[in-house]
Amino acid sequence: MYLYLNGEIVTRENARISPFDHGFLYGMGVFETFRIYDGHPFLLDDHLVRLQDGLNELKIKKSVDRAQVMEIINNLLSANGLKQAYVRLNVSAGTGDVGLPTGEYEVPTVLVFMKDIPAVLEEKQANFLQTARNTPEGDIRLKSHHFLNNIYGKREIGNNPNVEGIFLTKEGYLAEGITSNLFWVTGDRLFTPAVQTGILNGVTRNFVIQLAKSIGLNVQEGFYHAEDLLGSDEAFITNSIQEIVPLTDIENHTLRGKKGPVTKKLQYIYSKYRKNLWSKNEITKGI
Structure with a gap:
């Protein structure tokens, strides 16, 4: 190398x-x-x-x-x-x-x-972590060298690449995955935890939010509980290496996984952009 x-x-x-x-x-x-x-x-x-x-x-x-x-x-x-x-x-x-x-x-x-790009899985399972998501060192979480909280979460969930751990805050609000941001779909709305929960404001997270809005989805950012995710129709996680990864189940609660229509649509449009975009601001409305 x-x-x-x-x-x-x-x-x-x-x-x-x-x-x-x-x-x-x-x-x-x-x-x-x-x-x-x-x-x-x-x-x-x-x-x-x-x-x-x-x-x-x-x-x-x-x-x-x-x-x-x-x-x-x-x-x-x-x-x-x-x-x-x-x-x-x-x-x-x-x-x-x-x-x-x-x-x-x-x-x-x-x-x-x-x-080389590591193998990217088509679907994953998810479990809630006992390790709470810690608060940022400053006003917002930086993508910094401070990764001990993530390592504790990874140790808890183990090395199975098919399973992602989901952090909750100490107050019990949904936060994010160990190395990913979290989204779910209920009805005609796309939900994701607010940055104020202490999550990393992911580049792919912001791209997906912008992408979803460009195709007319109602995107909601806020403070949510585990029950909101468990009651969803479909869910996925995002990061810049794995892109958009559907979740098949969370704590044995079955979801649509890669068959989820919203997830599939977002994945398809994402694939059309990835060889030419420099910024989320270049997204074309209604592609």
Whole structure:
């Protein structure tokens, strides 16, 4: 595997990051994962907006733009012999003194790597986790290095790739999957937990909301309980690598899975966009 590290293309074995990088010492770093479809990085602009917002929040002085990232991506695609890829773009605070700083980080560490797309399942089951979704460190949840809550959830649910764990907040509201956002359909409405429940505001989540609205669906974001999900007609989870994954059952409550008409329609339209869109704002109404 070849990866990008601070301006150089290096092999995995030769990649070195300082043990005094505050991304390692204190979790000061953010990242994005996205897919390459035939050389096109789907929704890259939306990922870069979220990444930049996170960098600004953590006081990491780094500007990211499409041209810069595309040069890195194209070099890595060539070096690794890939056209379809999973990409992780990571920016950590960089080397600093031991201790908690209050100022800006001036020299961040930039790491980009890619690999083949992992197997994407057509359907999954879901179970509610006993581990509660923790609250964000700040006003909103960043896609940061702080992943212990997710790891606790993964340990609870186990390694079966066919099963996703669903977090509830400590107040009992539906939140999200371990590495996914949650949606369900009841009647003619599409529901998803509000960002204020402490979930990650996923790029694919926002794309699906915009996509659903463009085809006339009534989308509701709010505070919901497990019973709302269990009483739904169909449900699915989303993330940037697996796209839209239907749920066949939740806690032994059977759903339509991949036969759900709303899920199928959203999957179909999603597939039409993924080789050319840079942002959700480019969605054409009523496609």
